[in-house]
Amino acid sequence: MSRILSVALNTFREAVRDRVLYNLVFFALLMMVAAVFVGQISLGIESTIIVSLGLSAISIIGLLIAVFIGVGLVSKEMEKRTLYALLAKPVRRWEFLVGKFGGLVLTLTVNTMAMAAGLFLALLFVKHSFEASDATILIAVYFILLKIAIVVSLALLFSCFTSPLLAILFTAGLYVAGLFIHEMRNLSGSKVSPAVQAFFSWISYILPNFENFNVMAAAAHGKAVPGILILQNTAYAAIYCAIVLAAASVVFSRRNLK
Amino acid sequence: MSRKPIAILVLFVLPLGFAGIWRLQHSIDTQLAGLREERDEVLLTSPKVMKALSLEYAPLTADIYWTRVVQYYGSRHERAEHLDNLWPLLDLATTLDPNLIPAYRFGSTFLAEPKPAGAGQPEHAVELIRRGIRENPEYWRLYQDLGNVYYFALKDNEKAAEAYVEGSKAPGAASWMKLMAARIVERGDTLETSRYLWTEIYQSSQDPSIRENAKVHLILLKTDDDLQHLDALLDEYEKKTGRRAANIRELVQAGILSGFPADPEGVPYVIGESGQAELNPKSPLFEKEKMYRRF
Amino acid sequence: MTVPAIQIEDLTKDYPAGFLNTKKKRSLESLTMQVEEGEAFGFLGPNGAGKSTTMKLLMGIIFPTSGSAKILGRPISDVEMHKDIGYLPEQPYFYDYLTASELLDYFARFYGFSAAERKARVEKMLKKVGLETAGKIQLRKYSKGMLQRVGLAQAILHQPKVVILDEPMSGLDPIGRREVRDIILELKRDGRTILFSTHILTDAEMLCDRVGVIVGGKLQGVGRPDEIVGLKAQGMEILFEADTGNAKTAAILAKAAKSGSRYALHVPEESLYLTLDELKAAGAKITSVAQIKPTLEEYFMHLVEKDRAQAAAIEVHGK
Numbered sequence: 001m002s003r004i005l006s007v008a009l010n011t012f013r014e015a016v017r018d019r020v021l022y023n024l025v026f027f028a029l030l031m032m033v034a035a036v037f038v039g040q041i042s043l044g045i046e047s048t049i050i051v052s053l054g055l056s057a058i059s060i061i062g063l064l065i066a067v068f069i070g071v072g073l074v075s076k077e078m079e080k081r082t083l084y085a086l087l088a089k090p091v092r093r094w095e096f097l098v099g100k101f102g103g104l105v106l107t108l109t110v111n112t113m114a115m116a117a118g119l120f121l122a123l124l125f126v127k128h129s130f131e132a133s134d135a136t137i138l139i140a141v142y143f144i145l146l147k148i149a150i151v152v153s154l155a156l157l158f159s160c161f162t163s164p165l166l167a168i169l170f171t172a173g174l175y176v177a178g179l180f181i182h183e184m185r186n187l188s189g190s191k192v193s194p195a196v197q198a199f200f201s202w203i204s205y206i207l208p209n210f211e212n213f214n215v216m217a218a219a220a221h222g223k224a225v226p227g228i229l230i231l232q233n234t235a236y237a238a239i240y241c242a243i244v245l246a247a248a249s250v251v252f253s254r255r256n257l258k
Numbered sequence: 259m260s261r262k263p264i265a266i267l268v269l270f271v272l273p274l275g276f277a278g279i280w281r282l283q284h285s286i287d288t289q290l291a292g293l294r295e296e297r298d299e300v301l302l303t304s305p306k307v308m309k310a311l312s313l314e315y316a317p318l319t320a321d322i323y324w325t326r327v328v329q330y331y332g333s334r335h336e337r338a339e340h341l342d343n344l345w346p347l348l349d350l351a352t353t354l355d356p357n358l359i360p361a362y363r364f365g366s367t368f369l370a371e372p373k374p375a376g377a378g379q380p381e382h383a384v385e386l387i388r389r390g391i392r393e394n395p396e397y398w399r400l401y402q403d404l405g406n407v408y409y410f411a412l413k414d415n416e417k418a419a420e421a422y423v424e425g426s427k428a429p430g431a432a433s434w435m436k437l438m439a440a441r442i443v444e445r446g447d448t449l450e451t452s453r454y455l456w457t458e459i460y461q462s463s464q465d466p467s468i469r470e471n472a473k474v475h476l477i478l479l480k481t482d483d484d485l486q487h488l489d490a491l492l493d494e495y496e497k498k499t500g501r502r503a504a505n506i507r508e509l510v511q512a513g514i515l516s517g518f519p520a521d522p523e524g525v526p527y528v529i530g531e532s533g534q535a536e537l538n539p540k541s542p543l544f545e546k547e548k549m550y551r552r553f
Numbered sequence: 554m555t556v557p558a559i560q561i562e563d564l565t566k567d568y569p570a571g572f573l574n575t576k577k578k579r580s581l582e583s584l585t586m587q588v589e590e591g592e593a594f595g596f597l598g599p600n601g602a603g604k605s606t607t608m609k610l611l612m613g614i615i616f617p618t619s620g621s622a623k624i625l626g627r628p629i630s631d632v633e634m635h636k637d638i639g640y641l642p643e644q645p646y647f648y649d650y651l652t653a654s655e656l657l658d659y660f661a662r663f664y665g666f667s668a669a670e671r672k673a674r675v676e677k678m679l680k681k682v683g684l685e686t687a688g689k690i691q692l693r694k695y696s697k698g699m700l701q702r703v704g705l706a707q708a709i710l711h712q713p714k715v716v717i718l719d720e721p722m723s724g725l726d727p728i729g730r731r732e733v734r735d736i737i738l739e740l741k742r743d744g745r746t747i748l749f750s751t752h753i754l755t756d757a758e759m760l761c762d763r764v765g766v767i768v769g770g771k772l773q774g775v776g777r778p779d780e781i782v783g784l785k786a787q788g789m790e791i792l793f794e795a796d797t798g799n800a801k802t803a804a805i806l807a808k809a810a811k812s813g814s815r816y817a818l819h820v821p822e823e824s825l826y827l828t829l830d831e832l833k834a835a836g837a838k839i840t841s842v843a844q845i846k847p848t849l850e851e852y853f854m855h856l857v858e859k860d861r862a863q864a865a866a867i868e869v870h871g872k
């Protein structure tokens with residue numbers, strides 16, 4: 001466990017030193033501009049727009065970091081051969097992998113929390129006070145984080161057996177596919193054959209269902225999210241990450257390094 | 259390296275993991291069902307914001323929403339549920355891509371149809387098509403759709419005629435548009451006019467839902483025709499015998515009918531308690547007729 | 554009988570090669586050898602011989618096509634045994650966003666040292682490899698030689714029983730080479746087992762108890778440096794100056810090689826005095842007499858030349 005933690009902390013340190021967190025500046029600017037403008041153009045739905053916009057930005061920025069840094073987590077160490085010395089230490093490959101995963105998720109957590117704080121500031125600016133229902137925004141942010149963790153695990157998995165570019169494409173492809181799961185399940189009524197329908201319905205349970213984590217609308221309208229959903233989504237993300245990391249570990253443990 | 263980890267992965271981790279995912283997904287789906295409606299609504303309340311956020315990909319986003327429209331209609335139509343989100347969805351899709359002709363045509367049909375076959379919002383149908391015409395003035399079929407909404411849903415023959423005339427001036431417009439306008443003004447709505455219009459819709463559309471809708475209307479028009487005919491025969495029978503026939507058999511026995519007339523689904527018509535010819539409650543068309551409460 | 558520190562049996566490695574990796578390239582062929590406890594073993598061979606491949610196999614960085622190896626009696630797939638092993642990769646490269654002391658501290662964590670112990674060890678190691686003043690500089694600013702020193706420090710940080718060093722002297726200036734040599738000698742004095750690879754023979758001659766010579770993926774011979782040298786016939790070399798016109802010298806000059814105004818003559822040890830007498834009689838002026846001591850280098854060249862085609866291939870791959 002301490003080995004995994006060591007790798008994770010070092011990954012976090014790398015991200016910080018590589019100025020990954022600079023994106024926060026961009027987010028802060030976006031929120032400031034939005035807060036100022038929104039107050040002037042819309043009536044009554046300022047906070048709705050701020051929340052939708054803020055959550056979208058948190059999600060997109062998080063996803064970009066997850067995909068691009070996630071793919072580089074392992075492949076960069078293989079490419080630059082920094083892994084040689086590390087693997088000569090008493091550390092198993094899966095421990096390294098899980099540590100890398102944890103490190104990036106830690107980075108993204110810090111990053112996302114900071115952005116959420118920025119969002120609340122912008123909200124305070126347009127609303128002047130908070131309501132209890134704004135807590136849903138925190139849940140939405142938490143769900144985004146869960147979603148991002150799954151994306152990181154996928155990026156890691158793909159980078160264990162393909163080139164970084166392909167890994168990015170695969171991860172992005174899966175993410176987009178994961179947004180259309182609802183559509184895949186509801187193919188009934190259209191002209192596709194039952195076999196194809198069955199196939200897509202089957203696939204739709206294997207692919208990560210990113211729509212599960214989308215409660216942006218509820219957050220924007222201050223609608224409560226059922227507590228059980230928080231538990232279920234947490235379990236979903238945990239199980240999914242575990243599956244993907246297990247697969248990645250098996251692949252990576254058998255890989256000959258360059 | 260031993261093969262053990264692979265075996266463990268394939269035999270235990272993957273099956274057990276995905277079994278868990280499967281179960282969880284079903285519970286999550288129920289939880290989300292309540293929130294899901296809300297989601298569409300939110301993005302919908304502000305199509306303009308949505309367009310700004312979509313950047314140059316607005317047409318792509320529009321296409322995505324357009325697919326959502328079709329699915330929304332498909333899933334709800336089957337269960338005869340309300341279609342309250344149809345208008346906001348169509349509004350969004352056509353704001354994102356004003357040239358999305360199929361969306362206008364679809365909307366004109368299903369916003370205008372009364373509940374539960376459609377959303378029962380002919381005013382929104384008019385608003386949508388007027389937007390379509392504004393953005394695509396050279397596309398004459400939209401005038402046809404506008405005329406149809408006035409004619410069928412709003413029963414406003416004057417406005418309907420106006421729309422057909424307007425459309426007949428667009429390039430490539432079919433010649434029947436002008437004739438139709440004149441006809442409606444002269445005779446008002448008749449079975450014959452309705453049949454002509456639905457046939458035209460059926461033949462000109464590629465959208466399976468729209469075609470299916472038109473087909474149902476045509477079939478129901480045919481039954482209307484049949485029933486009118488039967489009623490006339492019943493009147494004849496009453497004149498002859500001095501009493502109303504209680505069933506079709508009496509007409510056959512009296513030599514007025516040579517056989518048992520059936521609806522397009524092959525189920526014989528019956529005579530209702532009021533003494534009028536009616537669809538057989540056993541016929542699949544009976545439910546359809548209720549759902550469409552046709553004009 | 555004690556277990557050898559490193560025991561390699563029939564180790565073979567094929568790398569995928571060619572279009573879509575459909576072909577295979579054999580880089581190590583049935584390597585069988587042992588390194589005894591406390592021994593300094595030199596792994597000798599030209600570029601592309603398979604030295605690094607062997608070491609990477611031992612460290613579990615790549616996996617063998619067939620064969621097996623044990624370190625300290627435990628199979629190489631057992632990562633826990635890395636506690637007792639130190640490894641310096643060839644041309645090491647480390648996280649360039651860390652300073653040398655941060656890197657060493659990071660690596661030290663995997664051995665479970667306490668914070669205080671880590672600090673003490675890092676300082677000691679930096680001093681040992683001559684980087685005590687550069688410990689707070691980010692590694693991206695390090696020269697190749699400095700990285701080599703950091704690499705050495707991380708390899709011996711935890712006082713491993715077995716140290717595996719892949720070309721530890723490469724990239725170093727003469728002073729650096731000397732310092733590294735001293736460190737290796739110190740490790741040897743401490744009774745640690747050392748396996749190191751090099752293509753520079755003097756290093757091996759100076760440090761090794763035994764050497765193994767590998768060429769083209771095949772082990773050509775193992776032995777004490779002088780044993781290997783002894784494989785070649787010894788003899789004496791006489792340098793002299795002589796008059797060409799003298800009829801008496803003609804017979805001798807025919808056997809000698811001329812360089813400048815001097816001649817060199819190789820003779821077996823037992824006929825040295827006889828030849829010297831002959832030369833004296835012929836009036837030649839003898840300038841030096843020396844024992845011909847074949848170096849590892851000559852032995853090396855001899856092996857390489859044995860298979861010229863192979864040597865050519867090695868050149869191509871080595872670069």
Ligand SMILES: Nc1ncnc2c1ncn2[C@@H]1O[C@H](COP(=O)(O)OP(=O)(O)O)[C@@H](O)[C@H]1O
Pocket residue numbers: 257258568569578580598599600601602603604605606607870871
């Ligand atoms: N990752 C690799 N892929 C393909 N061939 C390799 C790889 N690494 C080494 N080789 C080949 O294996 C042979 C041995 O290489 P190496 O062990 O690095 O030699 P040495 O360390 O003795 O110079 C060389 O011919 C080299 O080209």
Ligand SMILES: [Mg+2]
Pocket residue numbers: 601604605606643719720
């Ligand atoms: Mg090498």
